[in-house]
Amino acid sequence: MNQNEEFEATASRATTLSPNGGAPEKSAAVVEKSRGASYRMKALVKFAPGDGNVDVLDVEAPVCGPNQVKVEVGYCGLCGTDIHVLHDTFRNFPPVILGHEFSGTVVEIGKDVAGVKLGEKVACLGATAVTCGQCTYCKSGYFIFCTNRRGMGHGVNGAFTKYVLLRPDQLYRVPEDLPLEEAALSEPFAAAIQAVTELTNVRIGDAALVSGPGPMGLLCLKLLAAEGVKTIVAGAKGDDKRLEAALRFGAADVVNVGRQDLMEAVREHTDGRGVDVAFECAGHENSVRGCLEALRPMGRYTQVGICGREIQFPIDQIFYKQLQLTGSICYTAQTWERMMKIFAQGKVRLNDLISAKLPISEWRKAFDLCVNKEALKVLMYPE
Numbered sequence: 001m002n003q004n005e006e007f008e009a010t011a012s013r014a015t016t017l018s019p020n021g022g023a024p025e026k027s028a029a030v031v032e033k034s035r036g037a038s039y040r041m042k043a044l045v046k047f048a049p050g051d052g053n054v055d056v057l058d059v060e061a062p063v064c065g066p067n068q069v070k071v072e073v074g075y076c077g078l079c080g081t082d083i084h085v086l087h088d089t090f091r092n093f094p095p096v097i098l099g100h101e102f103s104g105t106v107v108e109i110g111k112d113v114a115g116v117k118l119g120e121k122v123a124c125l126g127a128t129a130v131t132c133g134q135c136t137y138c139k140s141g142y143f144i145f146c147t148n149r150r151g152m153g154h155g156v157n158g159a160f161t162k163y164v165l166l167r168p169d170q171l172y173r174v175p176e177d178l179p180l181e182e183a184a185l186s187e188p189f190a191a192a193i194q195a196v197t198e199l200t201n202v203r204i205g206d207a208a209l210v211s212g213p214g215p216m217g218l219l220c221l222k223l224l225a226a227e228g229v230k231t232i233v234a235g236a237k238g239d240d241k242r243l244e245a246a247l248r249f250g251a252a253d254v255v256n257v258g259r260q261d262l263m264e265a266v267r268e269h270t271d272g273r274g275v276d277v278a279f280e281c282a283g284h285e286n287s288v289r290g291c292l293e294a295l296r297p298m299g300r301y302t303q304v305g306i307c308g309r310e311i312q313f314p315i316d317q318i319f320y321k322q323l324q325l326t327g328s329i330c331y332t333a334q335t336w337e338r339m340m341k342i343f344a345q346g347k348v349r350l351n352d353l354i355s356a357k358l359p360i361s362e363w364r365k366a367f368d369l370c371v372n373k374e375a376l377k378v379l380m381y382p383e
């Protein structure tokens with residue numbers, strides 16, 4: 001059995017997991033309909049469990065149900081999660097199309113959908129593809145903690161392909177003059193917006209440390225710089241290009257901790273006091289320690305990066321300096337609404353974060369660019 005046949009054999013399962021937001025058995029009709037559809041599309045698919053098992057396959061295009069909207073993908077950003085799914089170090093449900101950070105154009109609207117127009121440019125909230133809608137978290141907007149949640153790109157079919165199906169509430173209309181490339185950065189941007197503007201007490205005149213100059217760190221930096229917060233960005237070996245970008249994006253200073261002393265830079269920029277806020281965006285033990293050390297007494301620490309393993313750090317620093325600690329994972333629907341206002345104001349632009357745009361067939365090159373830290377953000381587009 002070749003990969004295509006294997007995908008075919010299990011395609012009905014993939015289709016029942018398509019982003020319809022309902023129980024799988026309810027979408028049997030959708031499966032039947034899609035079998036009759038003739039249109040096929042190329043998609044980057046995790047076709048079996050285990051390390052690897054990802055390739056571009058020919059799959060059936062999804063058929064729009066009465067409560068759904070069909071979106072033609074403009075661009076879909078590659079993210080650390082996709083790399084984890086490739087290596088099977090992030091929960092996934094094969095066969096499943098990868099990709100969850102995307103924008104596109106509305107090309108078909110189900111007959112029972114109101115308030116959506118054909119041709120509209122949209123950013124898509126893929127993380128809510130399946131939620132229960134009933135639990136405390138769903139009801140209060142914190143759907144990210146719903147135990148039944150499955151996001152696009154690993155839980156249900158994602159957007160490294162041409163067409164995706166969404167519920168209307170997953171769509172956010174973007175300003176007409178915002179390129180689809182920039183709108184494709186909505187998902188990570190929303191995560192940065194929650195960390196910086198909603199969960200961390202930070203205001204103009206503060207000094208901040210962003211530790212880890214990956215896409216998340218740089219998005220946090222852009223928001224902090226826009227808010228008038230003096231921001232130092234720290235990186236490590238291999239981060240020089242990203243630190244150069246940080247300077248262009250408004251960092252007051254950058255420090256490569258492999259060569260320079262972070263604390264010296266922090267003292268210099270804060271008259272010896274330490275920073276008011278620190279955003280840990282690297283998910284690395286040394287970076288966590290650096291943030292705790294750089295903070296002034298009563299400073300605020302926000303964990304944005306994922307370490308993926310247990311680490312050692314001096315917890316007494318939290319006590320002695322009476323620090324406030326918080327984590328920030330993802331966003332709420334309210335964050336996305338705030339993001340649309342930020343896009344409309346146009347003060348924070350994201351186009352300079354995009355370092356490469358590649359067709360889905362060049363996915364290996366795209367993954368390599370991210371793994372080798374050669375790129376800031378890599379987008380892929382359908383063929």
Ligand SMILES: [Zn+2]
Nearest residue numbers: 079080081101
């Ligand atoms: Zn992501």
Ligand SMILES: [Zn+2]
Nearest residue numbers: 132135138146
């Ligand atoms: Zn729920």
